Amino acid sequence: MFMGAITKDGLDIAEKSREIVKSKIKEVLNEKYDEYTKEQMGIIERVVHATADPEYAKLIAFTDDAIKNGVEAIKNGKPIIVDISMVQAGIRYDNIYNYIKNEEAIKLAKKEQITRAEAAMRLLKDKIDGGIVVIGNAPTALIEVVRLTKEENIKPALIVGAPVGFVKAAESKELLRNSENSSISAIGSKGGTPVAVSIANGIIALSRNEKA
Amino acid sequence: MFMGAITKDGLDIAEKSREIVKSKIKEVLNEKYDEYTKEQMGIIERVVHATADPEYAKLIAFTDDAIKNGVEAIKNGKPIIVDISMVQAGIRYDNIYNYIKNEEAIKLAKKEQITRAEAAMRLLKDKIDGGIVVIGNAPTALIEVVRLTKEENIKPALIVGAPVGFVKAAESKELLRNSENSSISAIGSKGGTPVAVSIANGIIALSRNEKA
Numbered sequence: 001m002f003m004g005a006i007t008k009d010g011l012d013i014a015e016k017s018r019e020i021v022k023s024k025i026k027e028v029l030n031e032k033y034d035e036y037t038k039e040q041m042g043i044i045e046r047v048v049h050a051t052a053d054p055e056y057a058k059l060i061a062f063t064d065d066a067i068k069n070g071v072e073a074i075k076n077g078k079p080i081i082v083d084i085s086m087v088q089a090g091i092r093y094d095n096i097y098n099y100i101k102n103e104e105a106i107k108l109a110k111k112e113q114i115t116r117a118e119a120a121m122r123l124l125k126d127k128i129d130g131g132i133v134v135i136g137n138a139p140t141a142l143i144e145v146v147r148l149t150k151e152e153n154i155k156p157a158l159i160v161g162a163p164v165g166f167v168k169a170a171e172s173k174e175l176l177r178n179s180e181n182s183s184i185s186a187i188g189s190k191g192g193t194p195v196a197v198s199i200a201n202g203i204i205a206l207s208r209n210e211k212a
Numbered sequence: 213m214f215m216g217a218i219t220k221d222g223l224d225i226a227e228k229s230r231e232i233v234k235s236k237i238k239e240v241l242n243e244k245y246d247e248y249t250k251e252q253m254g255i256i257e258r259v260v261h262a263t264a265d266p267e268y269a270k271l272i273a274f275t276d277d278a279i280k281n282g283v284e285a286i287k288n289g290k291p292i293i294v295d296i297s298m299v300q301a302g303i304r305y306d307n308i309y310n311y312i313k314n315e316e317a318i319k320l321a322k323k324e325q326i327t328r329a330e331a332a333m334r335l336l337k338d339k340i341d342g343g344i345v346v347i348g349n350a351p352t353a354l355i356e357v358v359r360l361t362k363e364e365n366i367k368p369a370l371i372v373g374a375p376v377g378f379v380k381a382a383e384s385k386e387l388l389r390n391s392e393n394s395s396i397s398a399i400g401s402k403g404g405t406p407v408a409v410s411i412a413n414g415i416i417a418l419s420r421n422e423k424a
Contacts, residue, residue, distance in 0.1 A: 009327045009352060013379045020378040052376045052401035053265070086405060089301035115221045140221060164264045164406075166232040167225045189264035192406050193298060194376075 014049075021045050024054040039067050042205075042212025043184065046198035056195070059187045061177060066158055067206065069182045070132055073157035074207035079131040080200065081124050081156075083117045087136040090197030093204055097127050117141035125154050132203070134160040136196030139168035146172075146179050159183045160199045162191035226261075233257050236266040251279050254417075254424025255396070258410035268407070271399045273389060278370055279418065281394045282344055285369035286419035291343040292412065293336050293368075295329045299348040302409030305416055309339050329353035337366050344415070346372040348408030351380035358384075358391050371395045372411045374403035 025041075025048055026033050036044065040062050047056045079095045082088045088098040099105040099120035108119040117138035121128065125148050133156050135142045142161050148154040161176040163169040166189050173185045184199050202212040237253075237260055238245050248256065252274050259268045291307045294300045300310040311317040311332035320331040329350030333340065337360050345368050347354045354373050360366040373388040375381040378401050385397045396411050414424040 007321045007327055008325050009330070013327070013351070013377070017377050017379045024378070049377065051404060052378060052381065085301040086298050086409070089297040090405070109219045113220045115219055115225070118221070139225070165225070165229050165261065166236075166264060167229045169264065192263060193302070194404050194406065197298070 017049055018045060021048045021054075024048060025057040028054045028057040037067075039206055039212050043067070043199055043202035046202045046212065047195050050194035050198045053190075056186070056190070059190060060184065060199075061187055062184050063177075063182050066182045066184045067203065070158035070160075070184075070203040071207045073130070073132050074204055078157060079127045081121070081128050081131055081133045082196075083120065083135045083138045083141040084193070086193045087134055087196050087200075090193060091134065091200045091204070093200070097124055097131075099124055114144075115140040118144045121145050121148065125152065128156050129154045131156055132158045132160065132200070134162075134196050134200045136162050136191065136193040137164065139163040139165065139172035142172040142176060143168070146175050146181070149179060149181055156181065158203070159185075160196055160203075161185035162196040162199065164190060164192035164195075229261055230257060233260045233266075236260060237269040240266045240269040249279075251418055251424050255279070255411055255414035258414045258424065259407050262406035262410045265402075268398070268402070271402060272396065272411075273399055274396050275389075275394050278394045278396045279415065282370035282372075282396075282415040283419045285342065285344050286416055290369060291339045293333070293340050293343055293345045294408075295332065295347045295350045295353040296405070298405040299346055299408050299412075302405060303346065303412045303416070305412070309336055309343075311336055326356075327352040330356040333357050333360065337364060340368050341366045343368055344370045344372065344412070346374075346408050346412045348374050348403065348405040349376065351375040351377065351384035354384040354388060355380070358387050358393070361391060361393055368393065370415070371397075372408055372415075373397035374408040374411065376402060376404035376407075 044060050081097045084100050088096050105120040109116045118140040121141050121144040133145050142163050159181050161173045163172050170189050176183050186195050206212050256272050293309045296312050300308050317332040321328045330352040333353050333356040345357050354375050371393050373385045375384050382400050388395050398407050418424050
């Protein structure tokens with residue numbers, strides 16, 4: 001299995017696509033291509049493959065220890081905490097927490113007048129401690145996770161920050177990169193489910209000694 | 213509820229974002245902005261909102277009857293048939309068929325050496341007849357659906373074509389636009405789950421007399 005493909009046709013498409021993706025990334029990055037590790041480049045390839053948008057080659061930022069910490073967490077069976085169901089549906093891992101439709105999260109959101117995704121993160125803080133957070137949509141969820149790490153001593157192994165949009169998304173990811181957390185994030189307004197899912201599945205593949 | 217938001221914070225973000233999205237679309241389209249109907253523009257706004265990529269303003273193609281036919285199908289409770297679980301997870305509708313993990317589809321795919329998504333469409337042809345097909349990932353699934361309409365007299369109400377990638381995706385969508393089907397599709401290599409889901413949720417919103 002490679003990139004979710006199990007049949008010859010599926011594998012052919014995945015492999016041909018990866019070759020084209022590689023050359024597009026090289027065009028975008030030029031001499032900066034060699035600044036990335038093989039594992040980082042594997043994750044960037046996944047993102048460009050999933051979006052058909054080579055601009056992402058320039059937009060994925062890694063802290064030094066991000067991949068190592070993420071892989072270790074998966075090897076230890078730690079949970080992945082996500083903001084929305086689309087992100088959950090795409091990640092090839094069983095131990096996933098998604099509270100976007102959780103009754104208690106909806107109640108808390110209404111009571112505090114915060115977003116559901118933000119309330120969900122607050123309720124999941126014990127899972128976030130030691131786990132991997134993957135945010136593909138809600139800036140408010142990412143902002144809340146960073147707050148938990150600063151104010152409540154919660155320590156995720158890795159935060160994947162890929163909220164998308166023109167309101168708060170870029171800022172939430174900058175807040176993440178300026179924090180002490182291990183992170184992989186998209187720079188600017190762009191991001192979304194395919195970006196978040198690609199990064200998470202890359203980490204999972206590496207933890208199984210497969211190609212990122 | 214607007215764009216999935218139910219709390220004040222969520223609504224504020226969704227509405228602010230829509231305003232910014234509108235101005236970005238106007239920048240991209242210039243005088244072509246007025247060539248779209250209000251309903252079409254609502255759907256384009258959703259796509260740009262979900263991707264933070266204003267280039268999509270130029271990349272969404274509608275056949276004339278696409279929105280009308282899609283809205284009618286939803287009002288009549290017709291099924292939506294999707295290619296992958298991420299797309300299913302994002303669409304706000306209950307009557308959805310997704311056979312990507314279906315045992316019979318996996319068997320057929322292995323036997324015929326086709327992709328799982330393609331096998332799934334073949335098995336779901338009776339649901340596709342009269343229903344709405346939403347493809348967010350697999351070019352092979354879209355190609356199979358178009359074949360069903362040409363060779364097996366299957367008549368979907370609407371096909372949303374948003375496969376993504378550098379292998380077969382652009383071609384599959386061109387094949388769709390050159391067919392006799394009602395369609396909404398992304399032009400070129402770009403597309404993916406958020407694009408497919410935004411279009412589908414736009415149609416669903418319109419069928420409930422909400423804003424696209």
